[in-house]
Amino acid sequence: MSFLSETLARVKPSPTIAVTTKAQELKAAGLDVIGLGAGEPDFDTPENIKAAAVRAIETGKTKYTAVDGIIELKQAICAKLKRDNGLDYEPKQVSVSSGGKQVLYNALMATCNPGDEVIIPAPYWVSYPDMVLLAGGTPVAVEGTLANNFKITADQLEAAITPKTKWLIFNSPSNPTGAGYSHDELKVLTDVLLRHPHVWVMTDDMYEHLAFDGFEFCTPAQVEPQLYDRTLTVNGVSKAYAMTGWRIGYAAGPVELINAMRKVQSQSTSNPCSISQYAAVEALNGPQDYLAVNNETFVRRRNLVVSMLNDIDGITCPTPEGAFYVYPDIAGCIGKTSKAGTVITNDEVFATALLEETGVAVVFGAAFGLSPNFRVSYATSDEALLEACTRIQTFCATLS
Numbered sequence: 001m002s003f004l005s006e007t008l009a010r011v012k013p014s015p016t017i018a019v020t021t022k023a024q025e026l027k028a029a030g031l032d033v034i035g036l037g038a039g040e041p042d043f044d045t046p047e048n049i050k051a052a053a054v055r056a057i058e059t060g061k062t063k064y065t066a067v068d069g070i071i072e073l074k075q076a077i078c079a080k081l082k083r084d085n086g087l088d089y090e091p092k093q094v095s096v097s098s099g100g101k102q103v104l105y106n107a108l109m110a111t112c113n114p115g116d117e118v119i120i121p122a123p124y125w126v127s128y129p130d131m132v133l134l135a136g137g138t139p140v141a142v143e144g145t146l147a148n149n150f151k152i153t154a155d156q157l158e159a160a161i162t163p164k165t166k167w168l169i170f171n172s173p174s175n176p177t178g179a180g181y182s183h184d185e186l187k188v189l190t191d192v193l194l195r196h197p198h199v200w201v202m203t204d205d206m207y208e209h210l211a212f213d214g215f216e217f218c219t220p221a222q223v224e225p226q227l228y229d230r231t232l233t234v235n236g237v238s239k240a241y242a243m244t245g246w247r248i249g250y251a252a253g254p255v256e257l258i259n260a261m262r263k264v265q266s267q268s269t270s271n272p273c274s275i276s277q278y279a280a281v282e283a284l285n286g287p288q289d290y291l292a293v294n295n296e297t298f299v300r301r302r303n304l305v306v307s308m309l310n311d312i313d314g315i316t317c318p319t320p321e322g323a324f325y326v327y328p329d330i331a332g333c334i335g336k337t338s339k340a341g342t343v344i345t346n347d348e349v350f351a352t353a354l355l356e357e358t359g360v361a362v363v364f365g366a367a368f369g370l371s372p373n374f375r376v377s378y379a380t381s382d383e384a385l386l387e388a389c390t391r392i393q394t395f396c397a398t399l400s
């Protein structure tokens with residue numbers, strides 16, 4: 001019998017981290033590796049935010065804080081939710097954690113009982129199903145299709161709901177596809193939820209500000225105010241403000257749920273870093289103009305990658321509305337043989353052969369629950385993207 005817990009045995013380690021580790025190994029061995037695996041912007045944290053953190057250190061804001069966040073940050077979050085999303089929340093309805101990841105984890109730990117089902121549209125961010133498993137629940141994947149730009153339909157959601165369904169986890173714009181649901185596309189899903197009052201929605205709005213070509217971000221409680229009492233709106237500063245290392249995420253929702261999440265946090269990590277909390281206040285309250293500037297860079301890179309991938313025979317790459325990922329379909333490459341003699345039987349084999357034969361690191365689609373695909377993060381320089389896409393083109397052109 002293993003010393004390790006049965007719960008942990010049900011969970012797999014993060015495949016995205018595995019890809020990064022493999023790429024680092026090959027780099028250390030001398031291969032010229034271009035990493036398109038990382039899920040973080042390549043920009044530096046803005047100066048005003050760094051300055052706020054320095055001020056926090058200098059003024060002694062270096063002690064324990066309230067378990068789920070300082071009041072200044074909760075107020076800034078309420079103001080943000082009103083300003084950007086038209087949502088009314090009070091500080092007591094807000095919880096702050098060490099990254100969006102901990103927010104989601106706390107919420108699932110606080111609510112899942114054995115047998116509870118959590119609907120997760122696929123492809124999904126790798127951590128959702130494993131967090132549900134850790135919390136004792138059962139993940140239920142609902143697959144989007146390439147034809148529908150990887151989004152799920154109302155009929156699919158309706159069919160997945162059972163008396164045991166506890167949550168729908170919703171993520172738009174999405175990691176790994178970048179797909180964003182328009183107001184109308186989201187409304188048909190919230191209409192389904194209205195018919196099932198026992199189902200709550202956990203919306204992961206982490207990529208809210210990374211929205212392109214006039215795409216208007218919307219979130220469930222805004223689109224359907226009747227869902228307000230059973231919605232947990234999750235967001236954070238990691239992606240929009242280039243603050244992945246600072247570890248601040250937050251959620252707003254019903255007080256009872258927020259209190260339960262605080263209880264989980266109080267017996268695990270206590271408060272998120274005090275200095276990061278003051279930096280996050282500045283991120284949310286300070287100037288927002290660089291968001292649009294960053295998005296111009298992301299759009300340029302997205303267009304470069306999408307057009308170079310679509311030039312490849314065997315690959316189809318939709319143009320996403322947001323985030324900094326694309327999720328090309330590689331159905332046309334499956335069954336072929338690479339120059340080095342590898343038979344491409346699935347997307348994991350494709351990604352491994354691509355890395356070993358060309359040095360380009362991407363994450364295979366099976367990790368995100370929809371195949372055959374791979375995920376490209378284009379949060380890296382134009383030069384690196386051009387070189388990486390050229391290598392992918394050559395790799396695919398030599399498949400036979």
Ligand SMILES: Cc1ncc(COP(=O)(O)O)c(C=O)c1O
Nearest residue numbers: 039099100101125175206236238
């Ligand atoms: C969809 C999504 N949600 C949540 C997170 C976690 O964000 P954080 O770094 O704030 O924990 C990520 C990070 O990759 C993500 O892609």
